[in-house]
Each structure stands twice: as structure tokens, then as C-alpha cells.
Amino acid sequence: MGEPGQGFPTSFPWKGTHMEKPIQAIQENHRFTAEERRALYKAVLTRRDVRGQFLPDPIPDEVLARILTAAHHAPSVGFMQPWNFLVVRSGEVKKTVHDAFLKATAEAAEMFEGERARVYPKLNLEGILESPVNLCITCDRSRTGPVVVGRTHIPVMDIYSSVCAVQNLWLAARAEGVGVGWVSIFDNEALRETLGIPDDIVPVAYLCLGYVSHFFERPELETAGWQERLEARDLLYFDQWGQGPSEADAELTERVAGDQQAVRDSRFLDERF
Amino acid sequence: MGEPGQGFPTSFPWKGTHMEKPIQAIQENHRFTAEERRALYKAVLTRRDVRGQFLPDPIPDEVLARILTAAHHAPSVGFMQPWNFLVVRSGEVKKTVHDAFLKATAEAAEMFEGERARVYPKLNLEGILESPVNLCITCDRSRTGPVVVGRTHIPVMDIYSSVCAVQNLWLAARAEGVGVGWVSIFDNEALRETLGIPDDIVPVAYLCLGYVSHFFERPELETAGWQERLEARDLLYFDQWGQGPSEADAELTERVAGDQQAVRDSRFLDERF
Numbered sequence: 001m002g003e004p005g006q007g008f009p010t011s012f013p014w015k016g017t018h019m020e021k022p023i024q025a026i027q028e029n030h031r032f033t034a035e036e037r038r039a040l041y042k043a044v045l046t047r048r049d050v051r052g053q054f055l056p057d058p059i060p061d062e063v064l065a066r067i068l069t070a071a072h073h074a075p076s077v078g079f080m081q082p083w084n085f086l087v088v089r090s091g092e093v094k095k096t097v098h099d100a101f102l103k104a105t106a107e108a109a110e111m112f113e114g115e116r117a118r119v120y121p122k123l124n125l126e127g128i129l130e131s132p133v134n135l136c137i138t139c140d141r142s143r144t145g146p147v148v149v150g151r152t153h154i155p156v157m158d159i160y161s162s163v164c165a166v167q168n169l170w171l172a173a174r175a176e177g178v179g180v181g182w183v184s185i186f187d188n189e190a191l192r193e194t195l196g197i198p199d200d201i202v203p204v205a206y207l208c209l210g211y212v213s214h215f216f217e218r219p220e221l222e223t224a225g226w227q228e229r230l231e232a233r234d235l236l237y238f239d240q241w242g243q244g245p246s247e248a249d250a251e252l253t254e255r256v257a258g259d260q261q262a263v264r265d266s267r268f269l270d271e272r273f
Numbered sequence: 274m275g276e277p278g279q280g281f282p283t284s285f286p287w288k289g290t291h292m293e294k295p296i297q298a299i300q301e302n303h304r305f306t307a308e309e310r311r312a313l314y315k316a317v318l319t320r321r322d323v324r325g326q327f328l329p330d331p332i333p334d335e336v337l338a339r340i341l342t343a344a345h346h347a348p349s350v351g352f353m354q355p356w357n358f359l360v361v362r363s364g365e366v367k368k369t370v371h372d373a374f375l376k377a378t379a380e381a382a383e384m385f386e387g388e389r390a391r392v393y394p395k396l397n398l399e400g401i402l403e404s405p406v407n408l409c410i411t412c413d414r415s416r417t418g419p420v421v422v423g424r425t426h427i428p429v430m431d432i433y434s435s436v437c438a439v440q441n442l443w444l445a446a447r448a449e450g451v452g453v454g455w456v457s458i459f460d461n462e463a464l465r466e467t468l469g470i471p472d473d474i475v476p477v478a479y480l481c482l483g484y485v486s487h488f489f490e491r492p493e494l495e496t497a498g499w500q501e502r503l504e505a506r507d508l509l510y511f512d513q514w515g516q517g518p519s520e521a522d523a524e525l526t527e528r529v530a531g532d533q534q535a536v537r538d539s540r541f542l543d544e545r546f
Contacts, residue, residue, distance in 0.1 A: 025489070025490035025491070030450035030484070030485070030488070031448075031449060031450030032312060032315065032316070032447075032448040032449075032450070035308065035309075035312070036308075036311075036312035036315065036448060037312075037448045037449065038309075039305060039308070039309035039310075039311075039312035039313055040312055040313055040316050040343075040444060040445060040448040041339070041342075041343060041445065041448075042305070042309065043305070043313050044343045044346055044347075044441055044444075044445065045346055047346075047348070049348050061524045061525040061528050062528055064525055064528075065525055065528035065529045065531075065532050066314070066532060066545060068505065068509070068529055068532075069314075069505065069529065069532040069533060069536065069541075070313075070314060070317045072503075072505040072508070072529075072533070073317055073318055073536065074317075074440070075320070075322050075440075075443065075455065077457060078494065078499075078500065079492050079494040079495060079499065079500040079502075080500065081502070081503045081508075083508060084508045084509075084510060084514075085505075085508055085509050085510070086510045086511070086512075086513075086514060087509065087510070087511050087512070087522070087525075088511075088512055089511070089512065090512040093512050093513075104425070104426045107425070107426070108422075108425040108426070111420045111425055112420055116420075120422070123422065125422070125423070144500060147384045147385055147389075149381075149393070149396065149398070149494070149499070150398070150457045150458055151457070152377070152380070152381040152384055152458060153377045153380070153381070153457070153458055153459055153460055153461070154457050154459070154461060156432075157457045159429075160436045160439075160477070160478075163433045163436040163437060163440070164436060164439070164440045164443075166433075166437070167347070167348075167436070167437045167440035167441065168317055168440065168444075170348065170437075171313060171317075171441075171444065172313060172314065172317065174305075175304075175305040175309060175310045175313040175314075176304060176305075176310065177303035177304030177305070182348065182423075184350060184423045184424070184426070184427050184430045185423055185425060185426055186426055186427070187426055188426070188427060195513060195514055196513045196514040196515065196516075197514045198514065201514070204433070205433075211303070212303070215303070216298070217298035218298070219352050221351065221352040221422065222352060226351075226352065226422070227351065227352040227353065227417060229352075229354070230345075230354045232341065232342065232345040232358075235345070235354075235356060235357045235358055236341070236357075236358050236360065237357060237358070237359045237360070238359070238360050238361075238362070239359075239360070239361055239362065239363040239366050240359075240366075240468060240469045241357075241359060241468055241469040241470045241471065241474070242469065243469075249360070251334045252334040252337055252338055252360075255334050255335055255337075255338035256338045256341055256342065256345075258338075259338050259339060259341075259342040260342060260345070263342065263346065268342075272339060
């Protein structure tokens, strides 16, 4: 079927009686070109959570600035932009953060049983000292006052906004050839103390950034046999939780399964665009 | 300065004594081409939170499948992939969700004061009925058992993973020309009941998806004068919370400010790549 949404608008809803023509500037381009779409999916599919392959090469300021610009243009509830970006380059600060990691990961190792208890200590879980730049992304929950559009009923929305900033940054970094690893094995209070983060600010993500010798083809936990990639088709429900596809939804389900197989076979980017 | 990380690795850390050559398949391409990088930033910068410009045109299954594929390839803590994708097309279900929105937004309207109380009812805050596809992205906190690598000390990491899936989907949708709006003015319990979501599953995001007559150039809350875009340079700290740039960090700070001005002037994509 022909795909709408490409180029000029296919209808003008403000010509009816219920809407006025918008006075805002609008984007005229809708759908990206095949090459542009391929690039976006390439970032999504080749992004890795990098732990152990960091090079000491510095990240040029212009590159780091662009990555931060991507983060700053993430969506945020009520446009509150609740994030700060705490850039850590000090070896001393990194060392203290690393100590907090070591303490927490030793505690974590005790929580696993059987085969996983044996494998856990062999996993690469951070690159705090090796990566040239560490970055803590936070959430200032009172950034724009106590009442925020869209946060009135689901208070955690502001923290979700900071997570969106993380994901924007992660994809932009991948496009720049910069690896990012999200380290989450800390006591958050230790992190807060080390970085001087006040009580009313939430540390959302502690990231390690740097160029890498290589990006792995697949997630390391998948390769290590720790956890398989789930079948996306099994995660789809329709209209109600637990409800599988109707006949009308069968095509979507098959295409999702086909896409996943194409990703697995490294065919997706070449075949879909 | 020359930028490392482009093309072939610039060093081989596994040739030292402390690492072994990885046996995993690796990606040989690091930095994307200028055109590819431009496309990634284009998605980041032109993505909008769409409320009121949805067209009734259906989203082709192949497009929706690709968008869902992007979501499923988000990062997740311990590779737990805690998300489900509940596709809502039923008019009846949408109507009940919309009723929950109406109830919540009436409550929210009472919370604002002064000018904001006057403006709030005029904001476009959802497109539940107009968009052809609604999508609830959830988090199954027990997906891979009680102990998860990377979630041992920060339990909320699994929910953050589902948020990363939202942001992947949002950017992929923008590239496909599909608008996405995140509706968060609900009582989550009402949403849970309407969609039959069990108590141990967290509804993370309720999204409206569809082609649009247009994407706005800027966020609607910015245009409406509700909230300004913050200066990114003011959100940067160095090594400690609240600490401004050292002399060595001045260049980064200036570049972040310059990037933001370039975005504001619609020069960023053309000038940076």
C-alpha cells in the first residue's frame, strides 16, 4: 500500500470547523529518506552497552558537545528539562566512584546462585577508570515548580524524562563512534556523596564514555549465554493484556518476527531500506 | 584535531598482558558517515510530542513492525528486556482510556494558579481517539527472576529500561514520519484496569501513534510561552555538583552553547555534518 505521511500533508484538518490553522512554524518534511531511516536504525541496532573496550583517546570537545546537545533535546514532561550533566574527568573522583562499584559488586556477587554465581565475577560490568569521560545524568524534581503539566498524576514522569536524555545521548554517541556504558551497580547514596549531589536531586544514570577498540556485534550477556534475546512477537498484546493477535493483527506479528530474524542475520539494515 | 575511533581500531588493547583477544564477532565500523550522523541528529531534533495533528490514515504493518523492532532493541539492565507492547486499536478501549484522561485532566486543571490556570485548559495534551494506534509499553519486574545483574542496588533500573524502549520507538517513528505523543495524565490504576494489566506489571508509557498533518518546529509548550528551552551550558557541572567549568572545560561549554544556538537557528544539521 502507499504510505502516507511522506512529503506534503495528505489532508488539512484545520480546514474543518473544529480547528484553526496553526500559526506555529511547521516541519514540511515528514518521512525521512531511505538512507536517513537506515542510519537511525543502524544507531539503534549497533548501539552497545560498553564495559571493557575503552581507548584512552580523549573525546574532542566538539563531539562531546554534540552528544550533550542530543541529550538536552530529549522529550521532557511539561518541558521541564529536569536534567543536569555532571562531567567527571578527575581521576580521583573516578577512583572513589570505582571503589563504590567494587563494594556493591562484591555484595551483588553473593546474591547469585549456581552457574550464575560462577559466571558473575567474570562479567565486564563497568569501565569507570578506563573511559576518559564519566557522566552522571540527574533529575531535579523541583526544576520548574511543584505542579508540572503531565506530572500531576504520575510523579515519576520527570525521572523518565532524564532516562530519555540518556537514550538520546547513547544513540548520538554510537553515531559518533563513541561507546557508552551505563553502570548501575552502586549504592546511590555513595554516588551522591562522592559527587556532592544534594538530597533533592536524583542521580539517574552514571555513564562511561570513550572511543573503543571495537563494538561487539551482540550484547555481551547474550554472547555469554547469560540471557537470550526474547522473541518480540511473544511480547505483543492486543487491546488487552495477555491477548494475542486477531486475524487482522497476524500480519503485524509476522512482520515483527521477520524483522527480528533479519536483525539476527544482519540483514535488516540492507533489506529494509 | 584528528578524531580517533574512525574506521580501523587505533590501538589493540588485547595485545597487552591484561586482556585476551575477544572471540566475539565485532563491528568494524565505528563512526558513522557525516550523512548518517546528520540523520540521527535530525531524528533527535525534529522529534515532537504530538498531541493534536493526527491523521486517520492507518500505519502500515511493515512500518509499525520496524518501530516496534527499534523498541525491542533498546538497552535493558541485565538484558532482561522487561517490556511488553500492548497495541490498542479498539475504539471502545480507547474511549475508556480517554475517559480516564478527562477525569485526570479536570483534576489537574485545579492544581494550577494564575495565568497557568487560564492557559492549561487550552493546551493540547493527548490524541487518544484521533490517533489510529495507541500503545502501552510496560515493565515486567520479574521477567528474568528476582536477582538481575545491574539491578541489585538500584531496583528501578528495569523501569528505566522500558523508558529507553520508548525513546528508541519515538526516534524510529519520527524517521518513519509517524508522530508519537506520550500521554501521562491518568490515574495509573484506571489505565491498569482498562487494559487488564496485572498488579505486578508497571504501565510505563501510554503512547498515541499516527501519521500527522505536520510536525511543529518547536515544542508546543515552548511556543505557548509555558516554559522556555533552558540553556544547556547552565546545566553542565564538572567533577562535583554545582562546579562550573575549569579553563580546560571552557571550550566544551562554549561548544554546547554554540550547538544550542545553531539548533535554535535551524543551522545545526547543515553546519555540523
